[in-house]
Amino acid sequence: MQILVNIILLLFIIIIPNTAYAKTIQIDFTDDDTFSKEIVYIDVGDTIEWIPKNEGHNVEFLGGPNMSSLPENSEVDAFHSITFEVSGVYLYHCKPHGNMGMLGLVIVGNDLHNLKEIENINLSSTAKAVMEKLIKSAK
Ligand SMILES: [Cu+2]
Numbered sequence: 792m793q794i795l796v797n798i799i800l801l802l803f804i805i806i807i808p809n810t811a812y813a814k815t816i817q818i819d820f821t822d823d824d825t826f827s828k829e830i831v832y833i834d835v836g837d838t839i840e841w842i843p844k845n846e847g848h849n850v851e852f853l854g855g856p857n858m859s860s861l862p863e864n865s866e867v868d869a870f871h872s873i874t875f876e877v878s879g880v881y882l883y884h885c886k887p888h889g890n891m892g893m894l895g896l897v898i899v900g901n902d903l904h905n906l907k908e909i910e911n912i913n914l915s916s917t918a919k920a921v922m923e924k925l926i927k928s929a930k
Contacts, residue, residue, distance in 0.1 A: 813837055813874075818895065820848035824888045826895040830925050835878050835900045841871040848885045848893070854909045855881040856902070878902035880909045880929075882922065889914075892921035898929060 815838045819827040822845045831839060841850050850871045852861040856879025865871035867887065875881070878900030885893040896909075906926065914922060 815840060817842055819844040820885070821845060824848070824885070824891060824893050826885075826893065828895070829921075830896045830898070830929055832898050832901065833875060835876060836874065837899075838872060838874040839897060841865065843868045843870060847887055849887070850883050851886045851889070852881060852883045853889075853894075853914075854905075854912045855879060856899075856905045858908070875899045879905045882909050882912060884918065890918055891915075892917045894918055894921055894925075896922075896925045896929060903929070 813836045814833065816828070816831055816833060817840045818831065819842045821827050826841075833839065846868055849865045849867045849869065851864040855861050856877050862873045862875070862881065862883075863871075864886075875897065879898075879902050881897040881899065883895055883897070887893075892915075894914075906929075910922075910926060912922075
């Protein structure tokens with residue numbers, strides 16, 4: 792009986808930190824055509840919410856650890872929420888302003904294994920400069 796209690800206690804100790812403390816981070820669309828947080832570090836299981844505080848923006852993923860299964864894109868002016876279950880680097884932009892450098896990085900689980908692929912994504916020169924600035928601060 793004592794063993795069973797110990798096992799149950801152990802399971803709680805292992806499981807609780809991974810579930811109960813999942814964070815939610817909010818990013819606004821700003822009126823100067825940027826995301827309020829351009830680079831965000833989260834853990835696996837955390838959620839990002841994009842808040843349409845200014846009009847004319849959306850969220851569209853350009854890259855992630857699994858290029859054939861990127862997180863869902865959003866409609867312009869829509870609230871958007873993604874829970875990140877796979878660690879790695881994600882790059883997204885706002886479709887109307889992506890070429891002007893409205894983009895963001897999400898780094899999940901401190902995992903930079905796919906950073907090279909992200910750096911090789913085809914972008915406008917302005918967007919590329921913004922991405923390189925973000926990546927420099929991420930390294
Ligand atoms: Cu935009």
